[in-house]
Amino acid sequence: MKKGILFSMGSLILGTIFAQNNVNANKFKQLKEELATPNVYRTASGAPGHEYYQQKADYVINVELDDAKQIVKGDESITYKNNSPDKLDYLWIQLDQNMRAKDSDTKKVDTKNIDKKMSFAELAEMHNQFDGGFKLDYVKDGSGKDLKYTINKTMMRIDLPKPLLPGSTATLKLKWWYNVNNRDEIGGRSGYEYFEEEDNYLYTIAQFYPRMAVYNEVEGWQNKQFLGSGEFTLTFGDYKVNITVPSDHIVGATGTLTNASSVLTSEQRSRFSKAQNEYVNPVMIVTQEEAEEIEKKKADGTKTWSFSATNVRDFAFASSRKFIWDAMAVEYNGKKTLAMSYYPKEGNPLWEQYSTKVVAHTIESYSRHTCDYPYPAAISVHSKSIGMEYPMICFNGGRPNKDGTYSERTKYAMIGVIIHEVGHNFFPMIINSDERQWTWMDEGLNTFTQYMCEQEWERGYPSRRGPAYKIVDYMKGDKKGISPIMTNSESILQFGNNAYGKPATALNILRETVMGRELFDFAFKTYAERWKFKHPTPADFFRTMEDASGVDLDWFWRGWFYTTDHVDIAINNVEWFKIDTKDPQVEKAFEKEMEARIKFKGDENNKEFIKETYNEKDPSINDFYNSYDPFEVLLIDEVDYKKYLKKLDEKDLEILNGDYNYYNISFENKGGLVMPLILNFTFKDGSTEEVRIPAEIWRRNNYNVTKAFFFEKEMVSVELDPWLETADTDMNNNNWPPKMLPSKFDLYKSKKYGWGADGRENPMQRLKKNEELKNKTEKE
Structure with a gap:
């Protein structure tokens, strides 16, 4: 302040400021050392470089489903195009079904323990001797000659008789079969569900054929073993697939059905044609x-369903005689696709009412936030409790009770899983990240976009993940059980929180608090457009978000993605200052008021216990100071004040007479994760003011910072993170004056239920019982 003199009106220390051992470890250090050096393939801006390339793999597959033995068998022809500048001496093929082989590493590295209480189902899983994995009949080249190959668990290397040169193609022919797993017994992303009452099966079939691994300039061959968590990194290509199934089965699959006249009745074809132009309610193709x-x-007999798909990275299908089938069209950004659902009667009434409309909504919402959906169809298949995604088709849970009722939890869990799995068409089926390495790049980005889609479905939608406060319990947990987001998929601790919840929350905080929606949405869509039908890495995402927004986010990526720090920022100290006006009338009255506020218990007790002081007995010892009034305004005080005013210019006088309130507020970063400071001030007149301070306020000290504020009004309280935007793990130190928040606890730990039909009475059942009781009472 230019010529004013400040004095403290008092302060309140909320906690002891302690020295941090690593106070100089700059959390705003740039990420250059952690990210790959930009090159001709991937630029510093996060965009593909001018020499970016990717391989191509086209498939012709004939597959047969043996409904009597639960076997899938088939043959395939792969045409592999080497678009890289490298000559390839061998090719790598993924054999993901081999993770179910009896000698698989997945079983060997499983760390489940025997508990004192075990269910029969848990023990049965240990006893299960399912004979899974691919059985290869042959591996040949395009001319039918045997090729040398080596199987290394879930990967197979094919040695070429001569190197595959840049720009050249190789043709591979393979024949194989495998036993399909029962998902109820041993789980799995694909498999079958058995309906004992009718002796029927519902098949959701994926990873059913040997698939080309990705080769690029980042990893070379992506040939990491599949242990169960890290999903599938695949090459784009075109597919022609012929699926032979029992003649009464209905098949849904990736791609376009090319022989509808051979497998559908005339009535089904008519309904299917009508669905192409129905935008309000689904058309029932099979009721x-x-x-x-x-x-x-x-x-008796079989039918062969033929599908073709262009520029997809994978293929999956579902088959059952139990399928109900409905479809409707959805428009988005001037484009159109067909939303469809396949489900058994056990899924109704939920599935007929919601599934296809949720698919349509998801396609429209994601296309707005990312890139336009490019495919002719999007399919949701009901398969009890599984949730898994493939191009154009996904398998989703959410089953009502046998009486047709369902809990609110079941309803929203079903809608949520459909949004999530359909959303995976964008991450990673179109924006094709490396799932085997970085689960968060598909699950985290998709969970974030799912949250936006859910909120657009229904106001107040009970999203599981997205809002900052929902990740607090995980973030403040024991760090021994937490790994950074930037951890390889197979090594992640707390998979759901790490790969889904935390990155989704981080992106939501970026959108709502750090960047703002306009900047974030533009950058996020730019990333999607840049990397659709390509293979992005984390660096490409980080760099694009900064490049398209003009916001330096290295501090954010470092804290949220590379560390296990959490957010816990405290208001440690508040000091209130007023200007010394030099006006004796004002200042001496103020000093008198301040002294009157001092209440010392001893003084009060002395009035009672000391009957008479010495000077009361002998007034002769009193002098000038016994009668002097330090708060009396003297003439000389007035003269000095006028002299002081003559020295000030107009700007000084404006400040001096403004009656402003000045505050020093000290903040402590207890959790280690630097974040913006969002403050809500409340004033004496009841009004409030929000102040938002960027995270860069911590750039010179990671752990302690003091910020000065001034207001015309007198502040009575201030709250940090009032809208729960930053995932602060301790809200008890976020207020001045201090305000303790109650924590609730359950007296009894209730049984945990899954999100399907959970065996508990739901409100629909209770209302039904009420109506029955009401009718019974009326009759009596």
Whole structure:
């Protein structure tokens, strides 16, 4: 302040400021050392470089589903195009079904322990001797000659008789079969569900054929073993797939059905054609009544369904005689696709009411936030409790009770999983990140976009992940059980929180608090457009978000993605200052008021216990100071004040007479994760003011910072992170004056239920019982 003199009106210390051992470890250090050096393939801006390349793998597959033995068998022809500048002496193939082989590493490295209480199902899983994995009949080249190959667990190396030169193609022919797993017994992303009452099966089939691994300039061959967590990194290509199934089965699959006249009735084709232009309610292609009739008996013979798909990274299908099938069109950004659902009667009434409309909504929402959906169809298949994604098709849980009722939790869990799995069409089926390395790049980005989609479905939608406060319990947990987001998929601790919840929360904080929606949305969409149908890395995402927004986010990526720090910022100290106006009338009255506020218990007790002081007995000892009033305004005080005013200019006088309130507020970063400071001030007149301070306020000291504020009004309180935006793990140190927040606890730990039909009475059932009781009472 230019010529004013400040004095303290008092301070409140909320905690002891302690020295941090690593106070000089700059959390705003740039990420250059952690990120790959930009090159001709991937630029410093996060965009593909002018020499970016990717390989291509086209497939022709003939596959047969043996419904009597639960076997899938088939043959395939792969045309592999080497678009890299490198000559390739061998090719790598993924054999992901081999993780179910009896001698697989997945079983060997499993660390489940025997508990004192074990269920029969848990023990049965240990006893299970399922004979999974691919059985290869042959591996040949395009001319039918045997190729030398080596199987290394879930990977197979094919040695080429001569190197595959840049720009050249190689043709591979493979024949194989495998036993399909029962998902209820041993789990799995694909497999079958058995319906004992009708002796029927519902198949959701994926990872069913040997698939080309990715080769690029980042990893070379991506040939990391599949242990179960890190999913699938795949090459784009075109597919022609012929699927032979029992003649009464309905098949849904990746791609476009090319022989509808051979496998659908004329009525089904008519309904399917009508669905192409129905945008409000799904058209029933196979009704529940028709499906129930079909599942009562098994027809003889087989049918072959033929599908084609262009520029996809994978192929999956579902098959059952139990399927109800409905479809409707969805428009987005001047484009159009078909939303479809396949589900057994056990999924109704939930699935008929919601599934296809949720698919349509997801396609429209994601296309707005990322890139336009490019494919002719998007399919949701009901398969009890599984949730898994493939191009154009996904398998989703959410089953009502047998009486047709369902809990609110089941309803929203079903809608949520459909949004999530359909959303995976964008991450990673189109924006094709490396799932085997970085789970968060598909699961985290997708969970974040899922949150936006859910909120656009229904106001107040009970999203599981996204809002900052929902990640607090994880962030403040024991660091021994937490790994950084930037951890390889197979090594992640707390998979759901790490790969889904934390990155989704981080992006939501970026959008709402750090960057703002306009900057974030532009940058996020730029990333999607840049990397659609390509293979992005974390560096490409980080760099694009900064490049397209003009916001330096290295501090954010470092803290949220590379460390296990958490957010716990405290208001440690508040000091209130007023200007010394030099006006004796004002200042001496103020000093008198301040002295009157001092209450010392001893003084009060002395009035009672000391009957008479010495000077009361002998007034002769009193002098000038016994009668002097330090608060009396003297004439000389007034003269000095006028002299002081003559020295000030107009700006000085404006400040001096402004009656402003000045505050020093000290903040402590207890959790280690630097974040913006969002403050809500409340004033004496009841009004409030929000102040937002960027995270860069911590740039010179990671752990302690003091910020000066001034207001015309007198502050009575201040709250840090009032809208729960930063995932602060301790809200008890976020207020001045201090305000303790109650923590609630349960008296009893109740049984945990899954998100499907959970066996508990739901409100629909209770209302039904109420109506029955009401009718009974009326009759009586």
